Amino acid sequence: MRDVAVVSYACSNVARDASHNETEMIVPVLHEAIEKSGLAHDDIGFVCSGSLDYLQGGPFAFVAGLDAVGAWPPVRESHVEMDAAWALYEAWVAIQTGEVDSALVYGFGKSSPGDLHEIMALQLDPYYLLPLWPSMVDVAALQACAYLEANDATERNLAEVSARSQRNARENPNALRKGDVTAEEILQQPVTHRPLRDADIFPITDGSAAVVLAAGDVARRVSKRPAWIRGIEHRMEAHGLGVRDLTRSESTRAAGAAAGVAPGNVDVAELHAQFSHEELILAEALGLDGATTNINPSGGALAANAVMSAGLVRIGEVARRITNGEADRGVAHATSGPALQQNLVCVMEGE
Amino acid sequence: MTDVFTAHHVIEYPGGYTRSVGPVIGRFLTGLRDGRLLAVRLDDGRVLVPPTEYDPTTSAAVAPDGDHWVEVGPRGTVQSFTWVSHPRPGKHLLDTPFAFALIRPDGADTAILHVVDCGSADAIRVGSRVAPRWRAERTGSITDIEAWTPLGDGEEPEPATLHVPAEDEQPVTGITVPIRLEYELTAGIATTRYLKGLGEGKIIGGRAPSSDEVYAASRGTDPKSGEPTSVEVEVRDTGVITTFCVVNVPGLSELAPEIPYVSAQILLDGANNTFFGLIRGCPVDEVHMGQRVRAHWADELKPDHTSIQWFEPTGEPDASYEIYKDYL
Incomplete structure (x- = not known):
């Protein structure tokens, strides 16, 4: 295995970007990530992105994103119709092949132009589920209900997660929902998707993020303290919601075990929990304890969740804290699919 | 920039999106048409409903017929639920508030996601007993x-009305699902600038400060370098046909002229990219690469693509291949 590290990260989120098209929106973030990486644009060996055409309702909409990369002379490039955390996985594999020594990974998406919760019904089984149009939040609420029932937990457990998220997010310029709130205050708010309140549901976010990966000596040359990827794995479980045990995430547990989350301290973890109960399920699956691990110090996806980049943001946020010395070892998680169907776990360390 | 254009776009599949369902799902849907809930017993003994073509744990194939097909329900138990207080018109089955629930039919080991019509959120809980309310007219969907509706203690589910098969009735092989999504799209700064130019009879392009290359109808960046095309540049409405195609297929779009017509890529004077246009004003078999053309503007200019109706030959001598060879 080659040593591969995150050497730079950039992110931008807003609630609604009504001024820029997607290409215009991602330009500053890509340029910031490349500039911070210390690598020349032309020296980056591979480009991989994650986006979702349905967000803007056009086929091959991601192609326009390449206009922001600068793709002439032709670049080695790929795209996944998934969160860009999976694009990062592909880039990591590309570097492992030895063909390239560095990669630019980016994800972008505007959730505001359409009805995101409804659009996400299109990822469901088209025979049994789509004709009923359960929204993304409805599906999550079914999981939340099952989780609370099985664990004898209450809406207060959920409110504690969302309150901590909002408090953590206060320091994060890319967070949309933040504030000095308590679980008690959140419990005063109305339940919108039983058992979930608005505070338990990610805010609609337009945004993008970019990461530069570099191998071995290249990483050491451009970064004082690269965030080395010690393990990265993803696992997936059955699509049918009624087939799975929704009260736990076996795919996250398996990915975490394979990526090597244990043994060792986890100083910081960024979990791609788009709903409060997901953080509880994920922390349990990864064996993380809030007493010893700083969970979602950025506020997590409850603070901002630009669909298709928010998983990559988790990796970027952990890497940033390793590079600046706040943490020595961290875990990042990304999810895709309904009710935590697919999960990716990335373990990073400083030297 | 405050006055960026937006547009309301709709994605819709007229008549619905048609899918083949295959023999396994088809058998389940045929059962629904008959008013029965069918399930399959997997190799490990678990009873799977709704059935899939594969065992969700082992991926082993599930045969479309055999004695592993069993009937389950119609009574079922709610495993989890959420409340939908604002049903979506045209999408949800009910227009009054309802619950989505995972329901495990009696005799099954898995749950089916469906709708529970129980009046209020307080009338459902995990463990509630429910039964299907069948439509009288069933299509295999x-x-x-x-x-599903709540079932009191000892209450019998209402049976499905008898499905009387037509003489030539076949098993269900497909479904049609209406899909409609609406968007409020932003044109962005560069495209808005370009569209406003069309409304003034101008073709606006842009270039990056670091480059001399001008992009007509820029989307906001120099695609070679990725730099923003922040410098606004007007290009001419004359240019050279770089390549073209004679269209003999009718009805490609509502805006398309009568066939045959010519679609072309045009290298506008002052631009470093090609621009799409229709060619008129000469017989289609006289259109050729290198031909000089000029935009024919509409009498009424609007900030959209209707302002340039087509391009027509100027009669000037052809451009040399050297001029446009890098734009093919």
Whole structure:
């Protein structure tokens, strides 16, 4: 295995970007990530992105994103119709092949132009589920209900997660929902998707993020303290919601075990929990304890969740804290699919 | 920039999106048409409903017929639920508030996601007993069950009305699902600038400060370098046909002229990219690469693509291949 590290990260989120098209929106973030990486644009060996055409309702909409990369002379490039955390996985594999020594990974998406919760019904089984149009939040609420029932937990457990998220997010310029709130205050708010309140549901976010990966000596040359990827794995479980045990995430547990989350301290973890109960399920699956691990110090996806980049943001946020010395070892998680169907776990360390 | 253009776009599949369902799902849907809930017993003994073509744990194939097909329900138990207080018109089965629930039919080991019509959120809990409310007219779709309804102690589920098969009735092989999504799209700064130019009879392009290359109808960046095309540049409405195609297929779009017509890529004077246009004003078999053309503007200019109706030959001598060879 080659040593591969995150050497730079950039992110931008807003609630609604009504001024820029997607290409215009991602330009500053890509340029910031490349500039911070210390690598020349032309020296980056591979480009991989994650986006979702349905967000803007056009086929091959991601192609326009390449206009922001600068793709002439032709670049080695790929795209996944998934969160860009999976694009990062592909880039990591590309570097492992030895063909390239560095990669630019980016994800972008505007959730505001359409009805995101409804659009996400299109990822469901088209025979049994789509004709009923359960929204993304409805599906999550079914999981939340099952989780609370099985664990004898209450809406207060959920409110504690969302309150901590909002408090953590206060320091994060890319967070949309933040504030000095308590679980008690959140419990005063109305339940919108039983058992979930608005505070338990990610805010609609337009945004993008970019990461530069570099191998071995290249990483050491451009970064004082690269965030080395010690393990990265993803696992997936059955699509049918009624087939799975929704009260736990076996795919996250398996990915975490394979990526090597244990043994060792986890100083910081960024979990791609788009709903409060997901953080509880994920922390349990990864064996993380809030007493010893700083969970979602950025506020997590409850603070901002630009669909298709928010998983990559988790990796970027952990890497940033390793590079600046706040943490020595961290875990990042990304999810895709309904009710935590697919999960990716990335373990990073400083030297 | 405050006055960026937006547009309301709709994605819709007229008549619905048609899918083949295959023999396994088809058998389940045929069962629904008959008013029965069919399930399959997997190799490990678990009873799977709704059935899939594969065992969700082992991926082993599930045969479309055999004695592993069993009937389950119609009574079922709610495993989890959420409340939908604002049903989506045209999408949800009910127009009054309802619950989505995972329901495990009696005799099954898995749950089916469906709608429960129980009046209020307080009338459902985990463990509630429910039964299907069948439609009278059934087509072989998951929506043949209009909703599930609460079942009191000892209460008998209402049976499905008898399905009287037509003489030539076949098993269900397909479904049609209406899909409609609406968007409020932003044109962005560069495209808005370009569209406003069309409304003034101008073709606006842009270039990056670091480059001399001008992009007509820029989307906001120099695609070679990725730099923003922040410098606004007007290009001419004359240019050279770089390549073209004679269209003999009718009805490609509502805006398309009568066939045959010519679609072309045009290298506008002052631009470093090609621009799409229709060619008129000469017989289609006289259109050729290198031909000089000029935009024919509409009498009424608007900030959209209707302002340039087509391009027509100027009669000037052809451009040399050297001029446009890098734009093919």
